[in-house]
Every structure is written in structure tokens, then in C-alpha cells.
Amino acid sequence: MDIGKIVSKAIKEARWLSIEYLNQQNDMTHYWCAIKKIIPEEKKLIVDTFNVVMADDKGHGLLRDIHIRMSGIRKAWVLEHTTYDQDPGLIAAIEDNPGDYEWLDFDRYNQHLITYLKECIRLDSVPYQKKSVLIDGIDLDELQKPVDGKYSLSQKQIGIMAERIEKLAKQDRHRRFQKTELALNELAIETKKGRFIVAHRKLMFDPGERALVLDSETMFNYEFLADKNDAFRHNLHNYLDIETESFTELYQREPERAKDMLAEVLPARKERLDDRPYFVDIVRNQNQRVFENLDVIAKHKQEGTLSKPLNAFFGNMDTSKRGGKRKFDIVVTDSKINVDQLRVIYNALKYPVTYVQGPPGTGKTHSITNLLISAFFNGQTVLVSSNNNKPIDDILKKTHVLKSKDKPIPLPILRLGNNESVLNTLNELKRVRKTYQHFKAQDEKLTRIGLSNRDKMSDLNTMIEDYEKKISLEEEIDVLKSMKETLHDEFHLSLKIDSLLEAKTTEYKKIERITDEDVHAHVVKADH
Numbered sequence: 001m002d003i004g005k006i007v008s009k010a011i012k013e014a015r016w017l018s019i020e021y022l023n024q025q026n027d028m029t030h031y032w033c034a035i036k037k038i039i040p041e042e043k044k045l046i047v048d049t050f051n052v053v054m055a056d057d058k059g060h061g062l063l064r065d066i067h068i069r070m071s072g073i074r075k076a077w078v079l080e081h082t083t084y085d086q087d088p089g090l091i092a093a094i095e096d097n098p099g100d101y102e103w104l105d106f107d108r109y110n111q112h113l114i115t116y117l118k119e120c121i122r123l124d125s126v127p128y129q130k131k132s133v134l135i136d137g138i139d140l141d142e143l144q145k146p147v148d149g150k151y152s153l154s155q156k157q158i159g160i161m162a163e164r165i166e167k168l169a170k171q172d173r174h175r176r177f178q179k180t181e182l183a184l185n186e187l188a189i190e191t192k193k194g195r196f197i198v199a200h201r202k203l204m205f206d207p208g209e210r211a212l213v214l215d216s217e218t219m220f221n222y223e224f225l226a227d228k229n230d231a232f233r234h235n236l237h238n239y240l241d242i243e244t245e246s247f248t249e250l251y252q253r254e255p256e257r258a259k260d261m262l263a264e265v266l267p268a269r270k271e272r273l274d275d276r277p278y279f280v281d282i283v284r285n286q287n288q289r290v291f292e293n294l295d296v297i298a299k300h301k302q303e304g305t306l307s308k309p310l311n312a313f314f315g316n317m318d319t320s321k322r323g324g325k326r327k328f329d330i331v332v333t334d335s336k337i338n339v340d341q342l343r344v345i346y347n348a349l350k351y352p353v354t355y356v357q358g359p360p361g362t363g364k365t366h367s368i369t370n371l372l373i374s375a376f377f378n379g380q381t382v383l384v385s386s387n388n389n390k391p392i393d394d395i396l397k398k399t400h401v402l403k404s405k406d407k408p409i410p411l412p413i414l415r416l417g418n419n420e421s422v423l424n425t426l427n428e429l430k431r432v433r434k435t436y437q438h439f440k441a442q443d444e445k446l447t448r449i450g451l452s453n454r455d456k457m458s459d460l461n462t463m464i465e466d467y468e469k470k471i472s473l474e475e476e477i478d479v480l481k482s483m484k485e486t487l488h489d490e491f492h493l494s495l496k497i498d499s500l501l502e503a504k505t506t507e508y509k510k511i512e513r514i515t516d517e518d519v520h521a522h523v524v525k526a527d528h
């Protein structure tokens with residue numbers, strides 16, 4: 001058990017820890033704690049502690065500003081359904097003095113991104129309701145309008161909440177890829193196939209304040225499972241004549257109007273609206289393989305062994321090692337290519353990582369094929385991978401169109417994958433070897449062709465660089481104009497922005513507009 005990582009997670013998320021602690025009398029104790037401050041030179045934590053066994057209406061069971069040794073923590077678990085008011089200076093002190101807190105293993109850079117991705121994946125999974133949760137004596141109507149965001153609990157209620165949270169924490173430890181969320185229903189539809197929780201708000205427990213804390217943000221479920229077996233899936237879109245996002249926006253502005261809109265269609269379905277406030281457990285199953293891969297990425301990040309694409313993803317690329325002023329031979333299969341596709345090829349050859357995104361039909365596969373050809377002419381090797389066989393096969397077919405004197409050009413491309421693909425590749429290698437084993441390369445002719453195209457390729461590099469520069473300047477100009485509108489009352493800043501705008505606009509106008517027709521005149525075909 002990595003105690004440092006667990007303690008760090010609790011700090012980052014402002015959650016209570018459940019710990020087993022060996023005190024100075026050598027007794028093993030068990031209680032909850034919320035980390036308030038840290039004494040780095042002594043490796044000590046200043047915490048508020050909560051012991052439900054000792055708790056009573058007089059505040060017993062809760063101790064403030066207790067000093068505990070990091071080395072004394074034998075086991076620790078983050079209590080996901082808890083919260084506390086954390087001093088913003090706590091995390092700031094750790095981030096500003098990382099050397100003093102190395103023992104804490106507080107890698108904010110890695111964990112923020114990984115935690116964000118995990119949360120996105122978690123919320124992308126379709127939830128279901130495990131059961132309704134009842135806590136005697138809670139006025140649910142009053143819970144919806146708490147004082148300072150908190151609803152005070154009696155001693156009995158605190159005991160019930162503490163027991164439930166310990167139980168959920170234990171479940172989460174044993175079911176790593178299933179997460180349960182305590183929530184308060186805001187809007188549900190009662191159907192023949194079960195309850196569809198449309199809107200809810202998260203609930204957290206703060207033992208330090210002896211209170212429940214209701215999240216200010218309403219969460220919406222566009223889809224909801226009837227049960228854990230995924231036998232039936234409710235879909236909010238099926239109840240609406242407007243876009244789902246438009247409905248959620250309306251609900252946040254005018255909840256009663258949104259409810260009326262939904263209520264109109266329910267009688268015909270023999271269903272009814274339920275906007276009573278009650279506790280629910282909302283469960284989400286998570287993709288085990290994806291989460292395991294994210295944990296591996298986090299480990300590589302910590303060890304400094306990330307690949308170049310992942311380093312770029314974390315914003316940690318060494319810009320000093322970028323392509324510099326080197327020129328590249330951009331060679332394509334045909335002239336059906338535009339300046340943006342050429343820009344993709346150029347950047348992929350120049351930089352360690354290039355991301356390309358676009359809807360179907362925008363030429364991504366065509367660009368990858370031309371990138372493969374260009375990489376070959378620049379002496380670079382390429383691995384093409386996909387979670388789908390079709391794009392790989394499409395790219396392979398496109399490379400087979402290259403011919404010289406009506407004969408196919410055998411490029412050094414191997415199609416790998418399943419056993420059948422590997423066998424076909426081996427047979428193709430045997431065929432190529434047999435066909436071309438006595439072939440003599442015309443080196444002088446190849447050199448002459450290369451030299452004749454050098455000027456074209458150099459000019460094409462220059463044109464793409466200018467095109468890139470013009471796009472970059474256009475974006476900078478737009479940003480400066482937006483800043484000027486925002487800061488129109490700041491006279492001195494406006495003058496500086498005007499000066500920058502003038503300089504950028506002048507530079508922008510000096511660069512000629514580059515069209516697809518301009519670059520076509522300089523494109524070199526692979527079989528030319």
C-alpha cells in the first residue's frame with residue numbers, strides 16, 4: 001500500500017481518510033482524519049480526527065489539530081463520499097515547495113490529467129440505481145435549501161452515515177471498477193421498467209461539521225439502466241421534441257417549465273414524474289482495461305519513461321528538439337491533395353507528435369498514405385496501428401497504386417496482425433524476392449530525378465511554412481482583438497494591444513495567400 005499516494009489523493013480531492021495508525025504507545029488505532037496542515041521537515045500531518053464509536057451530541061469523537069506521524073500510518077483509504085473545508089494554502093504550499101514534500105509523492109501534474117480522464121470515462125458510462133437510501137429524521141425538503149450548503153445531522157444520523165460510508169469504501173476497494181455515488185433525486189420518471197433518474201445532486205458527508213453537504217451542481221443522466229444487468233436502457237431523448245442539451249439548459253433556468261414539458265408526454269406512456277427529494281445510490285461500472293492502462297501511463301509518467309506521444313499529451317515535450325530548419329521531401333501518390341493535407345504531412349515529418357482530427361471524408365486516410373510515402377523518401381520508418389482493420393487495409397491498398405512503366409512498385413510495407421495477415425505478408429515477401437532478385441537499380445537515374453525535383457520540394461516547404469505562419473498570425477490577431485474589446489477601459493493596455501495588432505497585421509499582409517492551386521504546381525508524385 002503506497003501511503004504517500006493515498007494521502008496525496010485525499011489532499012487533492014479534499015476528502016477524509018480512514019486510517020489504521022500506530023500511536024506512540026505502540027497501540028494500533030482506527031479513525032478518520034482530514035488533513036489541515038503539513039509539517040514537511042518533521043513529516044507530520046496536522047489533522048482533524050473523527051471516531052464514530054466515541055461520537056455523541058456533545059461533540060465527542062471529533063478532535064481538532066491533532067499531530068500524527070506519516071510513518072505511523074499503517075493503512076489508509078480515501079473516503080470518496082466525504083468532504084471538508086480545506087485551506088487553499090495547503091496545496092499551494094506543496095506545489096510551491098516540491099522538494100520539501102518529496103516524501104509525500106505529490107505529483108499534481110500527472111494526477112490531475114489522469115484523474116480528469118478517469119472522471120470523464122466514469123461519467124461516460126451509463127448508471128443505474130442500486131437502491132433507495134433512508135436515513136430517519138432527515139427533512140428532505142430542508143436538505144434542498146441548506147444553510148451555507150450544509151445540513152446538520154443528529155448523532156444517530158451521523159452514525160448511520162459513517163457506517164454507510166465505511167461500507168461503500170470497502171466495496172470500492174474490492175470492486176475497483178464499480179463506483180457508487182450518494183445522491184439526492186431532483187427529477188425522475190417512474191416507468192414500468194423501473195425508475196429513470198433524470199437529474200440528481202451529489203451528497204457528501206463532513207463529520208467535522210456534523211453535516212451533509214449537497215453539491216450545488218445538478219447532474220443529468222441522458223441514459224439510465226433499468227438494472228445492473230443492462231436489460232433495458234432509458235433514454236431522455238425519447239421523451240423530448242427538443243435537443244437533450246436544450247432541455248437540460250431549460251431545466252437549469254426554469255425547472256418548473258422543463259418539468260411541465262416532460263410531464264405532458266408521460267400519461268400516454270402510463271408513466272409519471274417524480275420530483276420528490278430522496279436518497280439514491282447511483283452506480284457506474286467502469287471499463288477495467290482502460291483504467292488499468294491509465295494506471296500504467298501514470299506509472300510511466302512517474303518513472304520518466306513515457307513515449308513521445310504521451311509526453312506531448314502531458315504538455316512535456318522538449319521544444320529544443322523539434323524539426324528546426326530542415327527541409328523535407330514531400331512526395332505523394334497523386335495530385336488530389338490540398339494545402340491543409342500537405343501541412344499535415346510536413347508537420348508529421350518535422351515534429352515528434354502531430355495530432356490530426358476531422359470528420360469522415362476530409363482526407364485523413366489519404367493524408368496518412370501520402371505521409372507513409374513521404375516518410376519512405378525521407379529515410380524514416382513508420383508503424384501504422386488502429387483498433388479497426390478496415391483503415392489499415394484501406395491504407396495498404398492505396399500504396400499499391402504506385403507503378404513504374406505499368407508495373408507495381410514494391411514498397412517495403414508489411415501488413416501484420418492476425419495469423420492470416422502475417423501468412424499473406426510472408427507469401428508476398430517470397431513473391432517480391434523471386435520477382436526482383438535479379439533487378440538492378442538505376443542509381444544514376446534516381447539521383448538525376450531527385451536533383452530535378454529538389455527546387456520544387458524546397459519551394460513547397462517554404463510555401464507550407466508561410467501558410468503555417470499566416471494561420472498563426474491570424475489566430476494571434478483574433479486574440480488581440482478580443483483582448484482589446486475586453487480591456488477597452490484600460491487605456492495603457494489598449495495602447496500596447498494596438499501596437500501589437502499593427503505589427504502582427506503588417507506581418508500578416510506581407511505573406512501572400514496560398515491556395516491549393518499554388519501548391520499543386522510544386523507537388524512531386526512518387527511514380528513521376
